[in-house]
Amino acid sequence: MNKYEDKYAEEVAEYDYDAVWILPEGARLLRWQIAGSAEAPEPNVLRIRVKRGTKVGGYESFEFEL
Known part of the structure; x- marks a missing residue:
């Protein structure tokens, strides 16, 4: 299993x-x-679909197999 993780400013x-x-x-x-x-x-x-006004950022991740 592999994992992509990212942290960035919330907005x-x-x-x-x-x-x-x-x-x-x-x-x-x-x-x-x-x-x-x-x-x-x-x-x-x-x-991913994001609508105007949605809080985004902080932490995101996804796990996958190759």
Whole structure:
């Protein structure tokens, strides 16, 4: 199991935005802790949607297998 972790300043999103993490082919996301609405439409893709006014930052992580 592998884990990505990040810590950064907390803030409130000033606008709607999407972010996408694409892991190598064959990787599989296991779980995640991240602000906004997150989904894994493919085993190796994590899509995050954040709406304006959402508190973001602080700590985020996701675990995956290669």
